Amino acid sequence: MSTECTEYDFKKIEAHWQKFWKENKTFRAEDFIDKPKYYILDMFPYPSGAGLHIGHPEGWIASDILARYKKALGFNVLHPMGWDAFGLPAEQYAISTGTHPRETTRLNIENFRQQINRIGFAIDWDREINTTDPGYYKWTQWIFLHMFKHGLAYSDERPVWWCPKLQSVLANEEVINGLSERGGHPVERRNFRQIVLRITAYAEKLLEGLKNIDWPDSTKRQQIAWIGRSDGAEVVFDIDGYPDDKLNVFTTRPDTLFGATYMVLSPEHPLVNKLTQSAYKNEVQDYIRNAAKKSDLDRTDLAKEKTGVFTGSFAINPVNNEKIPVWIADYVLMSYGTGAIMAVPAHDERDYEFAQQFELPIIEVIEQKQEVGSESENSLPYSGVGKMINSGNYTGLDSALGKEKVISDLEKSSRGKATVNYKLRDWLFSRQRYWGEPIPIVWVDENAYERAVGLTGSAVSAFIPKDPVRYKVDGIQRYALPIPESQLPLLLPEVESFQPSDTGESPLANRREWVEVWFNVDTGKSHPGDQEKPEGENWVRATRETNTMPQWAGSCWYYLRYCDPNNDKKLIDPKIDDYWKSPDYYIGGAEHAVLHLLYARFWHQFLYELEVVKEPEPFCRLFHQGIILGEDGTKMSKSKGNVINPNVVIDEFGADSLRLYEMFMGPLESMKPWSTHGIDGVQRFLRRIWRVLMDRSGNLKNKIKEDTTDDPETGLLLHQTIKKVTEDIEGLQFNTAVSQMMILSNHLQKLETISLTTVKTFIQLLAPFAPHISEELWQRVGEEPSIVNAPWPRYDESKFVTDKVKIIFQVNGKMRGEALIPADAEENDVLAIAKENPRVAPHLEGKNLRKVIFVPGKILNIVAN
RNA sequence: GCCCGGGUGGCGGAAUGGUAGACGCUGCGGACUUAAAAUCCGUUGUCCGCAAGGACGUGAGGGUUCGAGUCCCUCCUCGGGCACCA
Numbered sequence: 047m048s049t050e051c052t053e054y055d056f057k058k059i060e061a062h063w064q065k066f067w068k069e070n071k072t073f074r075a076e077d078f079i080d081k082p083k084y085y086i087l088d089m090f091p092y093p094s095g096a097g098l099h100i101g102h103p104e105g106w107i108a109s110d111i112l113a114r115y116k117k118a119l120g121f122n123v124l125h126p127m128g129w130d131a132f133g134l135p136a137e138q139y140a141i142s143t144g145t146h147p148r149e150t151t152r153l154n155i156e157n158f159r160q161q162i163n164r165i166g167f168a169i170d171w172d173r174e175i176n177t178t179d180p181g182y183y184k185w186t187q188w189i190f191l192h193m194f195k196h197g198l199a200y201s202d203e204r205p206v207w208w209c210p211k212l213q214s215v216l217a218n219e220e221v222i223n224g225l226s227e228r229g230g231h232p233v234e235r236r237n238f239r240q241i242v243l244r245i246t247a248y249a250e251k252l253l254e255g256l257k258n259i260d261w262p263d264s265t266k267r268q269q270i271a272w273i274g275r276s277d278g279a280e281v282v283f284d285i286d287g288y289p290d291d292k293l294n295v296f297t298t299r300p301d302t303l304f305g306a307t308y309m310v311l312s313p314e315h316p317l318v319n320k321l322t323q324s325a326y327k328n329e330v331q332d333y334i335r336n337a338a339k340k341s342d343l344d345r346t347d348l349a350k351e352k353t354g355v356f357t358g359s360f361a362i363n364p365v366n367n368e369k370i371p372v373w374i375a376d377y378v379l380m381s382y383g384t385g386a387i388m389a390v391p392a393h394d395e396r397d398y399e400f401a402q403q404f405e406l407p408i409i410e411v412i413e414q415k416q417e418v419g420s421e422s423e424n425s426l427p428y429s430g431v432g433k434m435i436n437s438g439n440y441t442g443l444d445s446a447l448g449k450e451k452v453i454s455d456l457e458k459s460s461r462g463k464a465t466v467n468y469k470l471r472d473w474l475f476s477r478q479r480y481w482g483e484p485i486p487i488v489w490v491d492e493n494a495y496e497r498a499v500g501l502t503g504s505a506v507s508a509f510i511p512k513d514p515v516r517y518k519v520d521g522i523q524r525y526a527l528p529i530p531e532s533q534l535p536l537l538l539p540e541v542e543s544f545q546p547s548d549t550g551e552s553p554l555a556n557r558r559e560w561v562e563v564w565f566n567v568d569t570g571k572s573h574p575g576d577q578e579k580p581e582g583e584n585w586v587r588a589t590r591e592t593n594t595m596p597q598w599a600g601s602c603w604y605y606l607r608y609c610d611p612n613n614d615k616k617l618i619d620p621k622i623d624d625y626w627k628s629p630d631y632y633i634g635g636a637e638h639a640v641l642h643l644l645y646a647r648f649w650h651q652f653l654y655e656l657e658v659v660k661e662p663e664p665f666c667r668l669f670h671q672g673i674i675l676g677e678d679g680t681k682m683s684k685s686k687g688n689v690i691n692p693n694v695v696i697d698e699f700g701a702d703s704l705r706l707y708e709m710f711m712g713p714l715e716s717m718k719p720w721s722t723h724g725i726d727g728v729q730r731f732l733r734r735i736w737r738v739l740m741d742r743s744g745n746l747k748n749k750i751k752e753d754t755t756d757d758p759e760t761g762l763l764l765h766q767t768i769k770k771v772t773e774d775i776e777g778l779q780f781n782t783a784v785s786q787m788m789i790l791s792n793h794l795q796k797l798e799t800i801s802l803t804t805v806k807t808f809i810q811l812l813a814p815f816a817p818h819i820s821e822e823l824w825q826r827v828g829e830e831p832s833i834v835n836a837p838w839p840r841y842d843e844s845k846f847v848t849d850k851v852k853i854i855f856q857v858n859g860k861m862r863g864e865a866l867i868p869a870d871a872e873e874n875d876v877l878a879i880a881k882e883n884p885r886v887a888p889h890l891e892g893k894n895l896r897k898v899i900f901v902p903g904k905i906l907n908i909v910a911n
Numbered sequence: 912g913c914c915c916g917g918g919u920g921g922c923g924g925a926a927u928g929g930u931a932g933a934c935g936c937u938g939c940g941g942a943c944u945u946a947a948a949a950u951c952c953g954u955u956g957u958c959c960g961c962a963a964g965g966a967c968g969u970g971a972g973g974g975u976u977c978g979a980g981u982c983c984c985u986c987c988u989c990g991g992g993c994a995c996c997a
Binding site for chain 1: 917
């Protein structure tokens, strides 16, 4: 069963065992096996045309080691792989070459699969999934359909991020510093009709859920910041001379209400026109026009000076009835809170800056804590907490108590209430692209909509939300009707051209006979619009939604599909979900902290409420691998020419060396540069192992004996290695596990005889890291493949107990000598030995012994002067 | 600006408050070889010393401790995140 190699011929060995695993389906994960399950998930790749570089497999190697180790421990391991294959690059390639994205995607996947297979992963390929497969995206559409039904999808014409270069709108999360997340192109604001998902309805659940999952702190913090909960109060201000209008503001500092000396409205605030007095009209209109012209980047540029204009109106502070001026300024955003603020310049940096600029009054209402010994004067603004001053009845209270009291008093007089605000915005879910999941809705007129609603119990009405999803175009209301479950998947139609228009329409809009259809408001069936109206009632004219879903959609639930990949009746069988549950470990890059990882949690929470899944969180344990840099220490990029292809490395060093080196380079989570010399070193390690065990003709060496026991030192080292490797795999600290195996192999190399048991154990420890050579050697020491089915070695604690221990001698904390001393020696005995130590004695000469610190088994420190 | 995470030999990196630099790479010296590759042995933080040994040494400065890479304070610097969110 092994190869015929006489030396370490990694090419033959790796090809041989990869074939063996494939033919024997060694890594098949069977549902419902009576073993504890272990589901280990990798972030699945977008199959790009460039193929893999050396950085891609780092996380996959880590998860593969874990998978093989867990299998050896007796778990039923699920370790799948798939393709996140919708997306822009294939579509852009289609625009420039005319090649259908489906074809490009197919070829790229083949290339990726080939590259991945050469690394020797323990993947169950029978569960491979592809987000562009209609059998898969049927269920992506199904989830959307249910969100639609539950009022979580709506249509809205709103200013959105538009990227002229990509010719698509982007979600907030996809815009970074005014540039697109993909490609780094400039973006601008445009008004488009969009489909939006109500993720904000889940803000609190998404925040709460973070408390119960084992994720890197930094990622949790990012999500917390992105959700951006802030607790405060909404305060109602009367407006002088406008008895029917109120100004509502949100503040986190109701305790500073007495310090509010002016109000600011965002330029887009609905009351701006009404409140602007005629004498200020021109100035205000100019200001608003200018603000509208500015890009968001300009508006949020911190470096710039504050600008604003006075409206001529005054509001009345509800706590003291003071009249305060109402201003307009673009530092207040319409999209957060109420679009209006009370300005407390003494205790808010922005308000302070603005007040200085326009010479508005500044009243201190929170006492600053005096720094002990500090001579510096108190400086404003002071945004900390403290004792309230100049605050009427509240004077003397601490901020925290003051907040509560102000809120409860405002509530009593209906002038305010405690409020929670979130930074999180709803998820802009439509894209003007071809290569994405079609959104399963059609647009109809009011009559058709009423008719559909009236057909209670029909396939269509079952998915109509309580509040209609609609929008107005040229003064006419259009209503969304769902394409029901029975009509899914809604297939992506063929198109002549993949070119999007710069009017914000998807290439799908050009297929008129697909877009304009006859739609049956009872069954949800459709019929080409360029043909005659079909027989029967309930057929209406309808227009299909031509936007497609964003790439994130398919990755929101893919981990569920691996469990039940071929089910055409259900997204996942509940019994299967109950067996595999959520992944036990999720390994992937940190760059998706607020994109994929937030969207997927949102969808999963929704599926939990639908009772499709049994657990509320999808990823209970998460780990981010770091980035592998090019050999020059910079990020790998085509333009810099420092990209390394794993195939090239495997040709020269073998997959086992690649795997071992990527794990040996350093901590999994850190950023580290590739080194050809480094991989040389681990290959040498593998060749040495081969040489230690195999003679020149490829047989087990004579010095490896079945009927021998190792010397105590070897036995101790072996068991230390079992312990270290086991614990390091559990903790994903693979670099030190590899070091330890090197220490053991260096030791074994020096021995005259080695017991066969020790050799076997060593091969087993190595197997998760370098599976090909390990399978080969496992066979050659007389065992049956596959080595992953051999039970993981256990260490024997009793081996660690020795009768003599090494004690380090210190004088005044400095190491001065060491000795082997009986483990049960008393402090006095050890001290006596230390005093006579030739390296210790000179340092004690002429000094008084002040103190002795004895740590049994470790150290004896003599304090003397 | 605010919030995280780092900074240890020539390099990647190791070190539950207890021998700093494991392991690997590189360099140097040697063995084997006609030679090279491969392999093996020795050595490799800095300074002083023939040596034994000693002094210094984990970004900088201070502190806590018998003892600090590790804990605390201040600062420098690199990486990441957020950034007028009231």
